[in-house]
Amino acid sequence: MSTTGLRLGLRANLAQFSLLVAVNALVGGMVGQEQTVLPLLAKQEFHLAGYTFLLTYVLVFGLSKAATNYLAGTWSDRFGRKPVLVAGWLIAIPVPLMLIWAPNWGWIVAANFLLGINQGLTWSTTVIMKVDLVGPRQRGLAMGFNEAAGYGAVAITAALAGYLAAQYGLRPAPFLLGAFYVVLGLTLSALVVRETRDHAHLEATQRTSSRNAGEHTSLTNRQVFARTTFTDPALSSASHAGLVNNLNFGLSWGLFPLLFASVGLAVDRVGLLVALYPAVWGIGQLATGALSDRWGRKHLITTGMLTQAAALALIAVAHSFSAWALATVLLGAGTAMVYPTLLAAIGDVAHPSWRARSVGVYRLWRDSGYAAGAVLGGVVADLWDLRAAIWAAAALSFATGLSVAIRMYETHPRTRHAAEETP
Template sequence: MSLLRTSRPTPVLGLRENAAQFSLLVAVNALVGGMVGQQQTVLPLLAESVFGLTGYTFIFTYVAAFGITKAIANYFAGTFSDRYGRKPVLLAGWLFALPVPLMLIAAPNWGWVVAANVLLGINQGLTWSTTVVMKIDLVGPSRRGLAMGLNEAAGYGAVAISSLLAGYLAEQYGLRPAPFLLGLAYAALALLLSGTFVHETRDHAHLEATRHTPRADGLHDHLHADLTDRHILAQTSLKEPALASASHAGLVNNLNFGLSWGLFPLLFATADLTVGRIGLLFALYPGVWGAGQLITGGLSDRIGRKHLIAVGMATQATALAVIALSHGFTGWAVGTVLLGAGTAMVYPTLLAVIGDVAHPVWRGRAVGIYRVWRDLGYAVGAVLGGVVADLMGLHAAVWAAAAVTAAAALLVAVRMYETHQPHPVPQFATDAG
């Protein structure tokens, strides 16, 4: 069966009506997350013990390379998925993943690691953005929060599980090659599933567009279907209060993730913890994050988006302060659990905000632009964390992130409006999911 063959069943909106495809896309996104998890525990330790790197800024170059590349790939994922369809973009993203684990296994120097993370950034931008858009396409307007909660829970739950598995494999069999064989298996399986069983969902967005009605309060009157790419970029980045606030909060959220990716294993190693315990500490953050989204995504469909996001950002700031004040396993465990809980409140809810506000015709591009800003946070976090850690120490870098996160919480509270509006059943009679 050809990988490029796309089945086009008659579209119908709803989570229950599209349960099989939705579940398949959840599984595919778990494999996307697994590609990141296989290396997060191992690469900072590999940098020090195999390549002899000691400067934090230099070590974090692979996180910055990943973040910048992923941000750029997000933009093209959104543009191409609106223009050519979702499935071809998903397939292209998985093709970029195949060389990554092989490069990490064979890397003779740190440049190979950075190059592998460039390819990984492309893979993550194309595949994760596309699965997000496809799920929003399938469920229609009334279950966006739940859909995003399930999507992100699968992705970041897989990050946590793969981090644990990679840490175990590294402790038992060495830093290479065993942990990276996970990624090779993930990429091969995902390419098979995406090419053979995933269906195109762009027609679902077109169906929703025919039923689209503006808000009664007139807030979205300027966000009509025929906006140009330049106008969509401006609205999502700066002008539209909810879209821009979501983009800014997303950047800070991933600033924290990027900083944790490069800095937390090194911080935890200062207490002479084993690789396995470091892996456990690192897995707590995405583990709570992933599991929590099973609750927070659907919760935002009931209580709204804005306050959940503001409280979540404030919780992250508090968690970072706890981590900065701690010097051992117990304090760090409390901080990483709290950080995961705050992130779970924010992550699926920000994506639901984009789905609430963006017109179905240009939703893919809006999601892509939001994810550009969000994933630039990886690079900003890596650079901020590396520079502050080199100048003032590891704990000071965590304090800097806490201050930035508190400011982001305040911005959301002041500028964002509530975007979730109840959708009456008669308008979307098929959206029973």
């Protein structure tokens, strides 16, 4: 382990940081290829009946991604960041081919199991690597760029896949995008991306020398899991809010296209509505990540969850393209306030020596939200209807916003210290 010549900060590591932003855009594009097309494929080609069965692919994706997130954090500390990133892209190679040639729905579910592993390994690692590079001062900005690239690519690919599906059919054209992303992502990760674990060691050295010697610097995996899940009010609040945030995304992935199509909207119009949510989410994070470095984390997270609740309520009552467009923009804005800010809060609290593992635990719970959204959305939609499922998500988002406001403490060092010094 050598930290000689290494420096922390965005400017000092701009080339590698920019490369990782591009890699994460390719990671997000792997999800975007499915968003518009798979719910329609389930109905039109595989003739699935019932929303719960249709949402099995979201459930399997969420469970495999959540479990892999936890392993990605541990493996990144043990083996290094780059090997985990490359392994994630290797896992993705068969995914677009399985989606193109799937003879039955079981192949689609299996492809999404592999896609979840791909996302858990690659997205988690690019998050950890960017946090390693920038150090503590610009953590929110770094997460804003990371998540903006990923979800911006989700939006662009979802819209492009919808266009290709409308012009050339549901298969194979939309999934050729994914094949291209795999080739490019694997090539960049294997040949150009550099290891960043020594940057975390450098920050740990600086942090230990500048802070109270009593800070927890060596924790077991079980202790990290407990702190991130239950005992630390900020870490556990972030994990809870992340789960509900991705519950909303998982539900939208499976049910929004069907709701929008139920009033007769064409596939390309459905694709545009589906893309608006992650587009605003992605672009908005360029601002909200940086704002959390100035204003603090807690209030942005609270406001974002309450905004999501309002947007979901509007989606549940709307019946027109224009109303749904407004609601999905509002949903994207609320998510943009939350997403990079939660990751930045984890980075604020967790010590560099166990930060990758804490990120892994947080992302375990956050991405369990995909599975929770699939179950909640499918069961409620089957028992009542699509709109009832969306109302249930709105209620959970509202309750989560209140919980964060009551329980979470401010984590940004500068904002927290300023509050402590105010008489």
